[in-house]
Amino acid sequence: MSENQLQTKRLAIVYAITGLVVFFVLVLLGFTMRLNQAGALDLPPDFFYALMTLHGLGMVGVLYVAAYIGVWYLISQYTKPSLGLAKFNYVLILLGVVGLMLSTLIGRFGAGWYVLYPLPFIKTWPEWAVGTAVISVMLLGVAWLLGQLDVLRAIAKRYGFAEGLGWGYLSGNPKEKDLPPMVVITSVSMIAGALTTVVGAIMLMLYLAKWLNPALEFDALLMKNMVFLFGHTLVNITLYFGVAAVYAMLPLYSGRAWKMNKIIALSWNASLFLILLAYFHHLYFDFGQPVWVQYVGQFASYLSTVPATVVTIFGVFAQIYRADMKWSFVPLAFVLGIMGWIVGGFAAVVDSTIRLNQVLHNTQWVPGHFHTYFLLGVVLMILAVLYYLMGPKEDKLARFGLWSLLLGGFGFVAMFFIGGIQSVPRRMANYDSLPIKSVAQVGQMTAGIASLFILLIAVGAIAYYIAVFKGVKQAWSGN
Amino acid sequence: MAWQAGLITLIGTMTIFGITFWLIRSTRSPERAEAVTPGIYAMRGKYFIFLSLVILITLFATLRGLPYFPPEGAAPAYEVTVKGKLWFWEVTEIKALSGTTEIAPTAVPAGKLVQFSISSEDVNHGLAIYNSQGQLLIQTQAMPGYPSKLYYTFNEPGEYFLVCLEYCGMGHQSMTSKFTVL
Ligand code: HEM
Ligand SMILES: [Cu+2]
Numbered sequence: 001m002s003e004n005q006l007q008t009k010r011l012a013i014v015y016a017i018t019g020l021v022v023f024f025v026l027v028l029l030g031f032t033m034r035l036n037q038a039g040a041l042d043l044p045p046d047f048f049y050a051l052m053t054l055h056g057l058g059m060v061g062v063l064y065v066a067a068y069i070g071v072w073y074l075i076s077q078y079t080k081p082s083l084g085l086a087k088f089n090y091v092l093i094l095l096g097v098v099g100l101m102l103s104t105l106i107g108r109f110g111a112g113w114y115v116l117y118p119l120p121f122i123k124t125w126p127e128w129a130v131g132t133a134v135i136s137v138m139l140l141g142v143a144w145l146l147g148q149l150d151v152l153r154a155i156a157k158r159y160g161f162a163e164g165l166g167w168g169y170l171s172g173n174p175k176e177k178d179l180p181p182m183v184v185i186t187s188v189s190m191i192a193g194a195l196t197t198v199v200g201a202i203m204l205m206l207y208l209a210k211w212l213n214p215a216l217e218f219d220a221l222l223m224k225n226m227v228f229l230f231g232h233t234l235v236n237i238t239l240y241f242g243v244a245a246v247y248a249m250l251p252l253y254s255g256r257a258w259k260m261n262k263i264i265a266l267s268w269n270a271s272l273f274l275i276l277l278a279y280f281h282h283l284y285f286d287f288g289q290p291v292w293v294q295y296v297g298q299f300a301s302y303l304s305t306v307p308a309t310v311v312t313i314f315g316v317f318a319q320i321y322r323a324d325m326k327w328s329f330v331p332l333a334f335v336l337g338i339m340g341w342i343v344g345g346f347a348a349v350v351d352s353t354i355r356l357n358q359v360l361h362n363t364q365w366v367p368g369h370f371h372t373y374f375l376l377g378v379v380l381m382i383l384a385v386l387y388y389l390m391g392p393k394e395d396k397l398a399r400f401g402l403w404s405l406l407l408g409g410f411g412f413v414a415m416f417f418i419g420g421i422q423s424v425p426r427r428m429a430n431y432d433s434l435p436i437k438s439v440a441q442v443g444q445m446t447a448g449i450a451s452l453f454i455l456l457i458a459v460g461a462i463a464y465y466i467a468v469f470k471g472v473k474q475a476w477s478g479n
Numbered sequence: 480m481a482w483q484a485g486l487i488t489l490i491g492t493m494t495i496f497g498i499t500f501w502l503i504r505s506t507r508s509p510e511r512a513e514a515v516t517p518g519i520y521a522m523r524g525k526y527f528i529f530l531s532l533v534i535l536i537t538l539f540a541t542l543r544g545l546p547y548f549p550p551e552g553a554a555p556a557y558e559v560t561v562k563g564k565l566w567f568w569e570v571t572e573i574k575a576l577s578g579t580t581e582i583a584p585t586a587v588p589a590g591k592l593v594q595f596s597i598s599s600e601d602v603n604h605g606l607a608i609y610n611s612q613g614q615l616l617i618q619t620q621a622m623p624g625y626p627s628k629l630y631y632t633f634n635e636p637g638e639y640f641l642v643c644l645e646y647c648g649m650g651h652q653s654m655t656s657k658f659t660v661l
Contacts, residue, residue: 046649112646118623119602122565124649220603220623256512285605285618288625291547298542302534309530314523318516320502324509332503339499346491350484353541359481359615362605362644421485423615425607427646433653435640438613 037447049110056113067241099136117223166265200230232279242381267307301352337380344373365420392471401463408456555594563604566650605645
């Protein structure tokens with residue numbers, strides 16, 4: 001292993017361990033929230049919402065960074081993203097995380113993960129907490145944007161920008177005969193990410209301006225469009241990073257090649273547009289939005305299932321169906337992760353049907369579907385990549401952890417879905433003041449049962465951590 | 480309606496579970512890639528056509544009767560004005576629209592199309608109407624600067640509740656109100 005490869009691997013390990021620790025703390029915050037909704041704790045609502053904000057922003061952020069580092073590490077076999085920048089970003093991200101913790105835990109800033117304008121500026125939390133939160137998210141945004149541009153630069157340097165997007169395959173005349181599909185997926189995701197992070201940065205600057213000069217007023221609908229274009233896309237490309245890792249790594253275990261072709265190129269380039277249009281489904285009930293945009297939202301949400309299932313799922317079939325392979329931790333976590341991604345995606349498509357969204361919007365159905373494709377989708381894929389990065393060969397304990405996480409995870413999200421079907425609102429500190437007792441009861445009961453399932457998730461996570469950390473020393477030395 | 484969503488998702492989930500575990504088990508009898516992939520790609524072609532049809536039919540079937548317009552052919556008979564503020568819903572007025580003779584009603588009559596005129600005085604709120612069995616009937620956002628209208632015909636007399644569904648700060652969970660249908 002060359003010196004540069006070793007440094008790359010070590011930095012990835014530093015990111016990985018930090019990410020795993022932060023993830024676990026955020027799971028505990030989730031557990032606390034569920035206990036409170038069950039009535040077992042009695043937190044003041046403003047504290048609950050501060051925890052909720054930290055949990056939401058933290059999870060979205062830490063999983064984005066972990067998935068990014070996975071892709072960054074895997075792609076460094078083909079091309080050289082900057083090591084120095086990744087170190088610099090680590091510091092920026094850490095500063096951002098500390099800032100968010102101060103703002104939420106001490107300042108009780110609680111505007112929720114999508115900080116819907118003008119909520120951050122109501123006066124129930126101190127002004128310093130607002131400024132700290134905005135600046136912290138800006139630091140994260142800067143780190144993400146730089147990281148996205150750097151990977152794009154590295155890909156363009158090796159393959160050329162157009163070739164890296166698979167356009168050679170589209171025209172039937174690729175210069176690079178062995179372009180790894182993950183390069184195309186990564187290019188598409190980084191472009192979508194960079195475009196929308198710029199939108200997010202503009203929005204944050206407007207927030208900062210308003211913080212400095214409270215007399216400023218902005219259009220609430222425009223701000224909501226901006227925040228969801230940014231937030232939805234960020235979450236979406238986090239999933240795509242996970243999928244890119246699946247394309248890159250399943251062949252190592254199945255023994256079958258997963259080659260680039262025209263259909264893969266076409267489908268991922270189409271995804272680039274769909275990804276940017278699907279966010280409209282967050283605004284179905286904002287009647288200020290032009291009606292045709294609402295149609296586009298449902299249309300794009302439905303269409304995004306085509307590339308995902310036709311190309312990726314059948315690609316996974318071709319990898320695995322009757323392959324001569326052993327189900328060690330890594331491929332198992334990938335395949336179960338794909339399963340969770342599709343289940344969560346299915347529930348998302350159901351929810352993106354305007355007529356169903358009418359009764360599901362802002363109920364617990366929503367945390368139901370996104371926890372499914374995150375906790376049971378991308379988290380499993382990330383755990384697989386990190387195991388590949390630093391786990392030991394012996395993986396029995398890790399596999400036990402995986403099944404525990406899977407069982408606990410599906411039980412946990414099932415409670416959200418059941419709550420959603422029964423009209424339990426999302427984002428409520430407690431259900432004590434709901435005037436409809438039957439809804440309050442379902443809310444509390446599902447939260448209580450979910451808390452038990454979270455214990456299984458925690459057991460699974462701890463088993464995985466013990467297993468993977470046993471390999472760190474060896475991985476650090478480069479073996 | 481929510482039940483339909485739940486049922487569809489349950490069936491979908493079970494199917495996805497089934498396929499995954501079937502796929503994992505298939506590796507017990509290994510076969511060369513060249514022997515199995517042509518079959519998989521043939522299936523992919525069929526699936527593509529099937530999925531496209533399902534999407535087209537579902538879009539056609541569901542992109543109608545949307546909440547953006549009043550129901551076809553009916554003019555609203557009553558108007559209820561609702562304002563959202565941190566942290567309560569204020570039903571400021573219930574009035575009969577043209578053609579009716581009643582004066583200053585305090586409740587909404589059953590069986591008549593009602594128009595809710597909704598606005599927010601401060602941050603984003605979400606207005607959802609629940610019946611007393613706890614079913615969410617209909618909802619919309621109340622966004623500052625963007626008043627909106629919602630239409631509904633209540634067939635059952637009784638108590639109905641307004642619940643805020645857009646998180647709006649520390650009092651969000653208690654932002655509720657109610658009205659009566661006679
Ligand atoms: C065991 C793990 C987890 C637990 C126990 C947990 C628990 C919770 C709970 C109780 C809520 C509030 C639900 C409500 O609206 O009533 C929540 C919200 C949320 N969670 Fe998790 N969660 C977990 C994992 C994750 C993961 C992996 C992600 C990854 C993105 C995530 C992202 C979020 C987000 C974005 C919100 C919304 C916050 C907001 O509405 O502002 N969570 N979670
Ligand atoms: Cu509200």
